[in-house]
Amino acid sequence: MEETKKKGWRWGVNRWFVLLFIVLGYFAARAYPPIQPHVQLPAERLSHTPLFTLPVIGEFYLTNTLVALLLVDLIVILIALAVRRGASRGTLVLSGMAAAVEALLEAIYNITETTAGKRARQIFPWFATITLMVLVANWMELIPGVDSIGWLEHSEHGYAVKELFGNVATIVKSEAEHGEGGFVVVPFVRVVSTDLNFTVALALLSVFFTQIIGIKALGGHYFSKFWNTKTLFSKPIFGVIDFAVGLLEIISEISKILSFSFRLFGNIFAGSVLLFVIGSLVPVFAQSAFLLLEFFVGLIQAIVFGMLTMTFMAQAAQGHGEHHEEAHA
Amino acid sequence: MELEAARILGKLIGAGLAMIGAIGAGAGxxxxxxxxxxxxxxxxxxxxxxxxxxxxxxxxxxxxxxxxLVVALLILFVF
Structure with missing residues (x-):
């Protein structure tokens, strides 16, 4: 039997912390009434001069979603190092971060194996990578300070500024300044899934490598899914229908990119706008419930993105003939 | 200013109309x-x-x- 250390659940302490934070939140909201932040769809630029310029595509600015993406990479690397340390400890039962990641990956591998069968080893890395990365990216919106700490920038529809201490200032609600311009916050870090560039890039990667896996599994035969001339002459009417269905497959591949990118972007962007609005309407305690909702939405969207990628890859890898074989076996 | 008010009104109504599509998804x-x-x-x-x-x-x-939702958000925050 393994010895388990039981830490007593400190009820007597934790509930007073919760109460303290609620009361603190109440007074903070009275002192500085929350403002609904300026919502902007494209990512805000942190640098006013472009980082570098590419000949055809254009100029690249340092945006706050790029900062978030680098943070996500850093967190994923740290998780990997923590898991490596936990796994190399030599104990049979992992603990801590390693155990959590093991549970997640085991669940993902089981889903992959039931869907993809013998190709699970080839497809599983895509599923796991996308899920882990999108999960970290989505959960970043739950951290206080993301989306709310940043530079003040002059804007037409801004608010007045009040000095707190030193170089730190906050925007306060004031109707008098409203007409003639004020300041808005340009956050340092904005959740990377609220940038369409990130989600489109992930969707393009996913769909592109779906084709690669299909070609690897079926060879040149894979393209007959799109350009189906096998039955065009032998069976005149149904051949034409098969050919048209093949052309529709091309449209379906393109619509996958749209659907992937808009699903993740729409969910997470709407979630962050929801958090802004709730936080400005009911500043005390109400946001906690919505943070829990966003916790689940972030998890589900990460798993759905990975799972759809996995399903499409499994479908692409099994051709029509092979599918029937498996069905009979 | 009248024109600006009409623009905002149109944006809000348009975003509301765009979200009608959520009915089908909810039922689904x-x-x-x-x-x-x-x-x-x-x-x-x-x-x-x-x-x-x-x-x-x-x-x-x-x-x-x-x-x-994306269409509604585009209407509200981009145009």
Missing amino acids: IGIVTSGAVQAMGRNPDASGNIQTNMILGIAFAEAVAIYC
């Missing part, structure tokens, strides 16, 4: 979940497999609502 998700829960009740052993497919179905149905 309800149907998917009801079917899946019934199937799980009849065959609890298969619930893992059913749950996976249910989440996939929900994701597809939800995508339509998300398109509406």
